[in-house]
Amino acid sequence: xxxxxxxxxxxxxxxxxxxxxxxxxxxxxxxxxxxxxxxxxxxxxxxxxxxxxxxxxxxxxxxxxxxxxxxxxxxxxxxxxxxxxxxxxxxxxxxxxxxxxxxxxxxxxxxxxxxxxxxxxxxxxxxxxxxxxxxxxxxxxxxxxxxxxxxxxxxxxxxxxxxxxxxxx
Numbered sequence: 001x002x003x004x005x006x007x008x009x010x011x012x013x014x015x016x017x018x019x020x021x022x023x024x025x026x027x028x029x030x031x032x033x034x035x036x037x038x039x040x041x042x043x044x045x046x047x048x049x050x051x052x053x054x055x056x057x058x059x060x061x062x063x064x065x066x067x068x069x070x071x072x073x074x075x076x077x078x079x080x081x082x083x084x085x086x087x088x089x090x091x092x093x094x095x096x097x098x099x100x101x102x103x104x105x106x107x108x109x110x111x112x113x114x115x116x117x118x119x120x121x122x123x124x125x126x127x128x129x130x131x132x133x134x135x136x137x138x139x140x141x142x143x144x145x146x147x148x149x150x151x152x153x154x155x156x157x158x159x160x161x162x163x164x165x166x167x168x169x
Contacts, residue, residue: 070125
């Protein structure tokens with residue numbers, strides 16, 4: 001059986017649909033996976049108050065269900081840097097960038113080729129990485145697919161395929 005670390009290493013070595021699919025399947029199967037991952041009541045207050053070691057602990061407790069969440073890895077990198085763990089922080093930064101790249105590799109963000117995400121939170125992390133501010137979000141049914149449609153402050157439209165999130169319900 002392949003470990004989560006094996007699956008991440010395989011994806012980082014050969015990013016593509018097959019390695020991404022295997023990694024995502026494993027993450028979705030994790031006992032603590034949540035499509036509704038949030039940080040505003042748990043991790044973000046710890047980071048804001050400078051309680052970085054506690055934030056590291058809280059973020060690591062999200063694993064393996066939080067694996068390949070751009071937000072988890074970005075926050076973990078920041079907290080680790082503040083605790084002096086720069087090499088581990090650099091790895092987390094790499095994982096955050098790889099997580100965003102994995103999402104945008106799944107399409108072009110259009111309704112025809114929406115980006116696929118593991119969690120709703122990932123949508124906001126991708127938009128943030130692109131310096132886009134979501135102004136409105138709506139769920140759209142497109143045949144057998146469910147799409148989150150974001151209308152951004154700059155007037156652009158971005159679509160995310162969230163069908164697999166509904167398949168879990």
